[in-house]
Amino acid sequence: MAIRVSDLNAAAVEIESISKRFGQVGRMRQLMPWRKPKTPKLALDRVSLHVDTGRITGILGANGSGKSTLIRILATLLTPDAGRACVFGYDVVTQAADVRRHINRVSVEASFFKEMSPWENMLYAARLYGGGGDGTRSRVEAMLERLGLPLDTLDKPMKQLSRGQQQKVAIARSFLTSPSLLLMDEPTTGLDPRSKREVQDLVTSIRRDRAATVLLCTHDLQEAEVLCDRVVVIDHGRVLAEGTPADLIRIHAGPDGGSLEDAFMRLTGKRLEEDEEEKEE
Amino acid sequence: MIGNSLRWELNAFTGFIERQKNLYRRYWAWEAVWLLYNLVSVLSIGYLASGLSTLGLEPGHSNLQQAQLYLLVGALLWTYLSMVFFEIAFAITWERWEGTIEYTFMAPIRRLTHLLGMCAASLIYGIARAALIGLALVFLFNLDLSHANYWAALAIFAAATLPLLGLGIFTSILPLLSPEKGEQMAFAVQGVLLLISGVYYPITVLPGPLHLAGILSPLTYTLDGVREALLHGLSLTGALPDVGILLVMGIVLVPASVWCFGRAEERAKRLGLLKRSG
Ligand SMILES: Nc1ncnc2c1ncn2[C@@H]1O[C@H](COP(=O)(O)OP(=O)(O)OP(=O)(O)O)[C@@H](O)[C@H]1O
Ligand SMILES: [Mg+2]
Numbered sequence: 001m002a003i004r005v006s007d008l009n010a011a012a013v014e015i016e017s018i019s020k021r022f023g024q025v026g027r028m029r030q031l032m033p034w035r036k037p038k039t040p041k042l043a044l045d046r047v048s049l050h051v052d053t054g055r056i057t058g059i060l061g062a063n064g065s066g067k068s069t070l071i072r073i074l075a076t077l078l079t080p081d082a083g084r085a086c087v088f089g090y091d092v093v094t095q096a097a098d099v100r101r102h103i104n105r106v107s108v109e110a111s112f113f114k115e116m117s118p119w120e121n122m123l124y125a126a127r128l129y130g131g132g133g134d135g136t137r138s139r140v141e142a143m144l145e146r147l148g149l150p151l152d153t154l155d156k157p158m159k160q161l162s163r164g165q166q167q168k169v170a171i172a173r174s175f176l177t178s179p180s181l182l183l184m185d186e187p188t189t190g191l192d193p194r195s196k197r198e199v200q201d202l203v204t205s206i207r208r209d210r211a212a213t214v215l216l217c218t219h220d221l222q223e224a225e226v227l228c229d230r231v232v233v234i235d236h237g238r239v240l241a242e243g244t245p246a247d248l249i250r251i252h253a254g255p256d257g258g259s260l261e262d263a264f265m266r267l268t269g270k271r272l273e274e275d276e277e278e279k280e281e
Numbered sequence: 282m283i284g285n286s287l288r289w290e291l292n293a294f295t296g297f298i299e300r301q302k303n304l305y306r307r308y309w310a311w312e313a314v315w316l317l318y319n320l321v322s323v324l325s326i327g328y329l330a331s332g333l334s335t336l337g338l339e340p341g342h343s344n345l346q347q348a349q350l351y352l353l354v355g356a357l358l359w360t361y362l363s364m365v366f367f368e369i370a371f372a373i374t375w376e377r378w379e380g381t382i383e384y385t386f387m388a389p390i391r392r393l394t395h396l397l398g399m400c401a402a403s404l405i406y407g408i409a410r411a412a413l414i415g416l417a418l419v420f421l422f423n424l425d426l427s428h429a430n431y432w433a434a435l436a437i438f439a440a441a442t443l444p445l446l447g448l449g450i451f452t453s454i455l456p457l458l459s460p461e462k463g464e465q466m467a468f469a470v471q472g473v474l475l476l477i478s479g480v481y482y483p484i485t486v487l488p489g490p491l492h493l494a495g496i497l498s499p500l501t502y503t504l505d506g507v508r509e510a511l512l513h514g515l516s517l518t519g520a521l522p523d524v525g526i527l528l529v530m531g532i533v534l535v536p537a538s539v540w541c542f543g544r545a546e547e548r549a550k551r552l553g554l555l556k557r558s559g
Contacts, residue, residue: 022553075387079550100389111380113300115307120300127296128388130289157307 010089012181012213013051013074018083020044020069043069045237056207056214058228062268066237067217071183075105087181104179108186110166114159118169121158122176129177143172148198164191171199175206184216188223200227225260233267240267293390297398305406319360320414326356327422346425347512352481353418354508359480361411362445362500363471368403369449370467374456383556393539400446426511433520434510437503440524443531444499450538457545460554479504499530
């Protein structure tokens with residue numbers, strides 16, 4: 001779906017100081033004092049972020065740093081406890097329906113009806129996004145061919161596909177609905193080097209062809225360096241640093257230069273040291 | 282504008298029915314086993330009735346025939362009602378299990394479309410299966426349907442659809458509230474409905490509180506009305522009170538269940554219950 005002109009003036013993503021805590025004591029729990037209280041987990045701590053339309057922005061961070069939580073909030077699958085998040089000017093909580101029309105998401109695990117074939121899964125997805133008519137089949141075939149998936153897998157049950165192949169179908173599914181904002185949560189985890197390249201090329205090309213905005217969580221720092229216009233490093237639910245990969249390398253990689261990986265290690269390492277200092281105090 | 286968004290929702294609605302059709306086709310072996318299970322359950326009730334003679338009633342006695350019809354109509358209707366109920370009640374559990382729930386909830390469609398799509402698919406599939414079982418009964422048992430008024434039975438059957446969908450949607454909320462225990466709760470709800478709705482006995486035999494619960498269950502009116510129509514030729518006008526009660530219950534239950542579903546969805550999003558991993 002094409003984005004409306006008025007939407008173009010708004011930033012693709014505008015996040016103002018959102019926080020999310022899991023495992024809070026709910027109203028029901030309060031009535032049940034005998035249940036063991038869970039320790040709440042602060043997954044996002046006053047995160048602010050601005051993403052321009054048409055950019056690829058990488059989100060880097062260790063396991064459990066809050067990347068997927070951030071993506072889920074933008075995908076209207078989680079409500080933030082505090083703060084505000086907008087996608088193309090629409091609030092993710094109060095205007096969720098408008099947000100949904102502009103987004104799609106690829107998650108780490110390919111989520112499909114496993115007995116159904118890739119085609120049947122794609123057709124279902126297309127229907128939910130106003131598609132599914134004539135021409136859907138050929139679009140799906142073209143998309144999968146481009147991702148290097150053999151076409152004879154199209155009508156086999158999903159469960160017979162390898163993990164990487166399933167991931168490719170998941171990526172094709174998200175592209176199929178032509179989202180203006182694509183939320184990709186570790187899309188290339190588990191892919192072989194060639195498939196990884198194919199996915200990366202596809203991401204670059206949709207950005208070029210359709211001016212789509214991409215938010216990409218990844219643990220592959222080389223991938224981030226190659227693909228992303230900007231990267232954001234988060235740790236323990238807080239934004240540690242933000243900038244172009246070159247900026248981050250220049251500022252954080254250390255005196256003798258280096259890679260994004262060096263910058264990442266130093267940034268998150270610094271946090272570790274701070275934590276230890278806090279404990280000692 | 283309105284035309285466009287209606288077309289959008291209708292397209293999604295067909296998408297749900299299409300998806301269910303594909304799922305049933307892919308799981309055909311599993312579905313066949315279920316159908317067989319349902320069939321033998323109904324048959325065993327039929328033979329139970331045939332065997333009543335050994336318990337004192339004389340074979341061929343008209344009372345025995347009546348009892349058999351009474352029990353068989355109950356068993357067949359219950360099978361239909363519980364099949365549709367289960368299909369809807371497990372829609373969310375199923376998607377959680379497949380891992381697709383976040384994708385369905387993220388789609389730019391109304392929740393009402395989603396729920397109605399699931400309901401429509403469940404109804405079509407439930408009616409098809411119940412018809413097959415009904416056909417088997419006609420062949421296997423010597424049923425005396427000479428007094429039956431099919432139109433009255435059909436009217437009550439149709440009116441029962443709405444409250445049935447409402448109950449199903451209410452139960453489908455459970456896995457949203459509690460990912461771990463919601464599924465088992467659906468079985469408990471079904472068991473209670475079986476007990477209180479007069480499937481194999483008139484609810485007057487139930488002790489006070491259960492009797493009261495039976496009066497509140499829409500299935501009671503469905504079973505009672507359809508039975509009256511098939512066994513004693515209840516007239517169309519005579520069916521109107523049951524039809525009315527069922528429609529009123531449906532008009533209350535369906536919107537209430539959809540509303541509650543929305544609240545449960547909001548809660549799940551606040552507490553992070555839709556999905557844990559990834
Ligand atoms: N639905 C949930 N319920 C409870 N806790 C959650 C939920 N989702 C995330 N968390 C917790 O919030 C924290 C952040 O999780 P999140 O999934 O956002 O991390 P991540 O950066 O995506 O990690 P990874 O790199 O492993 O995918 C973790 O401690 C996690 O246990
Ligand atoms: Mg994650």
